[in-house]
Amino acid sequence: MPESRIEGQEIDPRNGFCSETKIFYSLRPPVPLPPINKSMSVVDYTLSLLRSNSAVSTSNTPFLIDSVTDNRLTYSDFLDQVYSLSVSLRSQFPSLSKNYVAFVLLSTSLHVPVVYFSLLLLGITVSPANPLSSTSELTHLLQLSKPVIAFTTSSLHGKLPTNSFPLGTILVDSPQFLSMLSATGRNSINPNRVINQNDSAAILYSSGTTGRIKGVELTHRNFIAVIAGLYHNKYINEADSKAEEPNPASLFTLPLFHVFGFFMLIRAASMGETLVLMGRFDFVKMLEVIQKYKVAYMPVSPPLVVALAKSDLVSKYDLSSLRTLGCGGAPLGKEVSERFTKRFPHAEIIQGYGMTETGGGATRMIGAEESKRYGSAGRLAENLEAKIVDPDSKEAMPPGKRGELWLRGPMIMKGYVGDAQATAETLDPEGWLKTGDLCYFDSDGFLYVVDRLKELIKYKAYQVPPAELEHILMLIPDIADAAVIPYPDEEAGQIPVAYVVRKQGSRIPDTQIMDFVAQQVAPYKKIRRVVFINTIPKSPAGKILRRELINHALASAKL
Numbered sequence: 001m002p003e004s005r006i007e008g009q010e011i012d013p014r015n016g017f018c019s020e021t022k023i024f025y026s027l028r029p030p031v032p033l034p035p036i037n038k039s040m041s042v043v044d045y046t047l048s049l050l051r052s053n054s055a056v057s058t059s060n061t062p063f064l065i066d067s068v069t070d071n072r073l074t075y076s077d078f079l080d081q082v083y084s085l086s087v088s089l090r091s092q093f094p095s096l097s098k099n100y101v102a103f104v105l106l107s108t109s110l111h112v113p114v115v116y117f118s119l120l121l122l123g124i125t126v127s128p129a130n131p132l133s134s135t136s137e138l139t140h141l142l143q144l145s146k147p148v149i150a151f152t153t154s155s156l157h158g159k160l161p162t163n164s165f166p167l168g169t170i171l172v173d174s175p176q177f178l179s180m181l182s183a184t185g186r187n188s189i190n191p192n193r194v195i196n197q198n199d200s201a202a203i204l205y206s207s208g209t210t211g212r213i214k215g216v217e218l219t220h221r222n223f224i225a226v227i228a229g230l231y232h233n234k235y236i237n238e239a240d241s242k243a244e245e246p247n248p249a250s251l252f253t254l255p256l257f258h259v260f261g262f263f264m265l266i267r268a269a270s271m272g273e274t275l276v277l278m279g280r281f282d283f284v285k286m287l288e289v290i291q292k293y294k295v296a297y298m299p300v301s302p303p304l305v306v307a308l309a310k311s312d313l314v315s316k317y318d319l320s321s322l323r324t325l326g327c328g329g330a331p332l333g334k335e336v337s338e339r340f341t342k343r344f345p346h347a348e349i350i351q352g353y354g355m356t357e358t359g360g361g362a363t364r365m366i367g368a369e370e371s372k373r374y375g376s377a378g379r380l381a382e383n384l385e386a387k388i389v390d391p392d393s394k395e396a397m398p399p400g401k402r403g404e405l406w407l408r409g410p411m412i413m414k415g416y417v418g419d420a421q422a423t424a425e426t427l428d429p430e431g432w433l434k435t436g437d438l439c440y441f442d443s444d445g446f447l448y449v450v451d452r453l454k455e456l457i458k459y460k461a462y463q464v465p466p467a468e469l470e471h472i473l474m475l476i477p478d479i480a481d482a483a484v485i486p487y488p489d490e491e492a493g494q495i496p497v498a499y500v501v502r503k504q505g506s507r508i509p510d511t512q513i514m515d516f517v518a519q520q521v522a523p524y525k526k527i528r529r530v531v532f533i534n535t536i537p538k539s540p541a542g543k544i545l546r547r548e549l550i551n552h553a554l555a556s557a558k559l
Contacts, residue, residue: 015445022398026381027380049231067279105129113269123195125200131257135160137521152171201220259354305340323348328352355435386406402450403439464496501535536549
């Protein structure tokens with residue numbers, strides 16, 4: 001690692017730790033970024049990388065394939081639609097200008113990337129949401145992001161509160177939208193448009209470190225920094241990678257409204273890759289798609305790795321094309337990794353760690369040797385710095401010591417929209433993001449995530465805030481007190497389990513409680529089990545002692 005970056009300070013070349021500053025510096029070579037004062041959207045940057053790749057023919061190379069219909073868009077078709085939609089939006093909505101917010105409520109389809117890229121090209125802030133969200137959840141998101149226009153479908157339109165968008169709603173399954181994709185294209189985009197890299201690119205939704213869902217404001221610069229690192233790593237490490245077919249296909253089972261899907265979509269475009277999109281997830285359909293399109297790469301969550309490692313169905317399909325699985329969302333155990341490797345000896349699992357607040361990946365593995373560090377989330381990404389901070393003393397810790405992970409760098413969020421208090425609690429004045437995760441770096445600079453200081457439940461990589469479910473539980477008249485905890489589940493990673501104190505004389509059954517909550521939240525937030533208890537353990541300050549409940553759940557024969 002070039003120590004000249006930190007002049008006069010000694011940095012351990014094994015792990016990047018500086019004993020003077022108590023900061024971990026990335027062991028990856030620094031990646032150059034465009035000058036910050038240069039007008040550039042993340043789409044402009046992405047397309048500049050695509051055009052520099054002589055191996056990609058934009059006229060013939062497929063960019064997007066719908067796994068259900070086999071409909072596809074070449075890069076040329078995709079860009080024509082992006083530019084046409086941008087021109088149509090400027091023409092039909094002249095008041096729609098830079099830094100306005102567009103709310104996107106769409107299931108995965110070929111239209112979603114077109115909408116994203118078109119809005120980003122114009123400097124409009126993209127705010128995508130989960131189409132499974134309830135109307136009350138969507139109302140909260142709209143209050144945070146304050147969008148002026150919405151993109152949805154006729155089947156989802158009824159979920160959105162009426163009169164919420166000053167410029168109205170565009171239905172992407174309507175003749176109007178289809179006509180917007182065939183307007184006069186590329187030459188009509190204003191080449192002199194000014195988009196500052198620090199302008200907002202997206203508002204993505206996260207529960208942050210605690211509490212209710214927050215809108216994470218990410219800039220064009222944040223995403224440019226993420227994409228630059230991923231692009232650089234792909235090409236400097238090509239000599240070490242396994243031989244691949246030209247332009248191998250990637251399969252996206254990821255939701256495109258999630259930060260993982262959002263930045264991986266942009267990454268794929270920058271590299272000229274072919275993406276096979278899969279809407280509603282089905283394991284058998286996924287196996288069929290891998291076989292049909294000879295999929296080489298998949299970004300996945302740990303439960304899917306478990307299924308691939310253990311399911312008897314896998315042997316019925318030709319999955320020999322698989323080369324790499326990029327795994328994020330939660331740590332993956334050594335046993336599962338080894339079992340997967342035994343079944344797929346030609347494939348690597350590349351683990352990483354990131355948050356919505358980091359624009360995606362903050363640590364990752366590169367290459368075969370690093371991928372053997374089972375249980376690790378890889379090394380610190382390019383241009384990033386980290387601290388491990390003792391939660392009690394607030395002292396920064398050296399390698400091998402556990403503490404809260406703090407991160408600083410060009411991919412760290414701008415803040416939480418409409419929530420200055422949460423922003424101040426999460427971002428310190430020096431730009432450090434307090435992740436809320438208990439971690440340590442080993443002597444070789446690999447990050448290990450031990451536990452969450454924050455209290456989020458990770459259900460299939462979705463974030464489920466216990467406080468939100470507890471609030472809903474307390475709306476039930478028969479419940480005197482309640483607490484929600486994560487409980488390990490092989491398929492989902494974790495499931496929400498509710499501990500409930502019934503009011504005296506009440507005999508409300510667990511099924512009634514679970515049904516009530518299910519009606520209020522998206523399916524992934526549903527409470528899966530209910531345990532009745534006499535009292536909820538709490539600290540003198542009234543804080544729920546979740547660890548006691550978790551220990552009780554793990555030891556209980558009922559679970």
